Amino acid sequence: MFKEFKEFIARGNVMDLAVGVIIGGAFTAIVNALVNYLINPLIGIFIGSIDFSDFVFKVGDATFKVGSFLNAVINFLIIAFVVFLLMKGINKLMPKKEEVAEEEPVDPQIEVLEEIRDLLKKQN
Template sequence: MFKEFKNFISRGNVIDLAVGVIIGSAFTAIVKSLTDDLINPIIGIFLGKVDLSNLVLKVGSAQLKYGSFINSVINFLIIAFVVFILIKIINSFVKKKEEAAPQVNKSEVLLEEIRDLLKNQK
């Protein structure tokens, strides 16, 4: 059982996933700081309040903390945008590698097909 666990952990994709989770959590902390420390104060200037997380709507004895929800939406949008940009960058590198592959001339392909057909006729 220990050997199976060791083989499982030794796979590259499991280690890559663990690294991704760690980096993702660190990145989330950075985005939360960006939202709380930079974006919210700017939005707060226009709304007349500096801290959006304190925005609360009271309905009876219930408190609806819509300011915290706005913070979460902003965090999500920032993370989604950064992931989108990263994927675009990665895809551009992949396309460049594919383009770097030698291009086969159509006439060469046709000549090879003709050659193969002539070989088969003999």
């Protein structure tokens, strides 16, 4: 059982996934810092508040943290945009593999019929 687990972990797909998760976590920290320390203060210049997490909406005893949600939306949009740019760049660098269409074997009777058809077209 340990041997099977070791083979499973050693496969490329699992290792690639692990690297992706680690880099994704580090990238999320960078984007959070970008949003919290650069973008929010820039937007705060126009709105008058730097920290959006203070924006709350209260209805009775319920408190809706609109500012925290806004921070999360900004984080998501930045991450999605950067991933879009990365994929666009990778697609430009990596040439597309042209799919070679495999020809299906043609029935000899169909070949003969097509030749007859072509000859009849030439006669008319």
